[in-house]
Amino acid sequence: MRHASPTPKRGAQSHAPQARSRLRAWARHHRAMLVDSARRLVKQPLGNLLTMLAIAIALVLPAALWLTLDSARLLDAELEESATLTVYLAREVDQSQAARVDEAIAAHPAVMTTRLVSAEQGMAEFQQALGLADALDGLEDNPLPASIVVRPAVPEPQAMQRLAEALEEMTGVDEVRLDLAWIERLRHLAELGRRLALALGVLFGFGVLLVVGNTIRLAVESRRREIEVVMLIGATHAFVRRPFLYSGAWYGLGGGILALGLLTLGNHWLSLPVAALAASYGAGFSLPQLDLAGSTILLSCSTLLGWLGAWLAVSRHLASMRAR
Incomplete structure (x- = not known):
């Protein structure tokens, strides 16, 4: 008695080759x-170059503002490093007592470094800064x-204010001078610049979408x-859309x-x-330039905006x- 041989499953065997062939055709x-x-694009170089130039101008402004803010952040870091408090000691404090006060302040957890300036050193620096050496030499008493x-370890306005209040309570301290106005102004300007850069980036991003969209619309027509x-x-729609994308x-x-x-070019100029x-x-100050990461981000964003438009x-x- 003969048994019927099983019928080969042609659908299962041909599915993988068909999928691979479709993938190759898609690629x-x-x-x-x-x-x-x-x-x-190469066939019409002038018109397409003008379109790309319009996109470039729309991208340059937010990118330049971003670089400006980057240099401002570097300047902010340098200014924060120079943020200091000046502790004036009482007139009756002698040199040895001043050294002990300096050690006590340096041991405070919120203090990074200290520099003791004697009365003689302070007068010498004052004379050098103002150029009044001859006029001040006649003073009988310093x-x-x-x-x-x-x-301070943390150059934040609130932390510096608390540190100033704590130092004023120390023995031998007459006054603590602290100027927080320039720090607050710098932080407000930095926040304003960040929001302005974001607004310009979004605005000019829409401009790129409009430029590319209008150009592609004419090509479609x-x-x-x-x-x-x-x-x-x-x-399919994907097939039709692909060359324009x-x-x-x-x-x-x-x-x-x-x-x-x-x-x-603008940087060199x-x-x-x-x-x-x-x-x-x-x-010493030099204009910042886009590094490899910044250039990659700019090119990726411009390409994505063109594709989206x-x-x-x-x-x-x-x-x-x-709809027709």
Whole structure:
């Protein structure tokens, strides 16, 4: 008695090759659209270059403000390092007592470093700062007391205020001088700059979307008949949308590269005047530049904005075609 041989499961065996073939076809189409979209941009270099330049200008302003805030944060850190309290000792405190007070202040947990300035040192620094050595040499008695310059461990206004109140209670301390106004102003300006940079980034981001969207909309209108034909033979929206998405990404990437070039040119153009201005004040300062991470972020954001602008434009066009 013969047993019937089992029928081979052709569906299960052919499913994997079909899936692989579809994946290969999908990858081939992506590569083809990537190259084709770049080729279409090269065919009209002037118009597309102007579009990328408009995107670059929209990206340069928030990026430049971001760099300015970055340099302001570096300046903020330097100023915080210079945030100090000046502890003036009583006139009757002699040198040995001043040294003991300095040791007691240095042992405070909220104090990082201290520097004891004797009355003679204070007068010498005062004369050197004002250039009044001849006029002050005639004084019979030194009116300046000994002082201690205190650098706090935490240069926060509230912490410095608490430290000043604690130091005023120490024996031998006459007065503690603390100027918090410039720290508060600097923090308020930094917060204002951050919000302004965020607002400009969002605003000019919408500008990039509008520029790319309008350019892609014109490209879609010029290829309307082609789109209608491929949709009649069964093309999906993703298939139709794909070449325009790559075009938008190319626009965004090109605009990001031009923005980096404009930022570099602006940095070289302004570096000498800024360095000369800083040198006139006896300081060294150089304009910040985008590093590798910042350049990558800028190019990624510009490419993403171009892709998103193209997606919105093509999706709106396909929705209007479906409604007809």
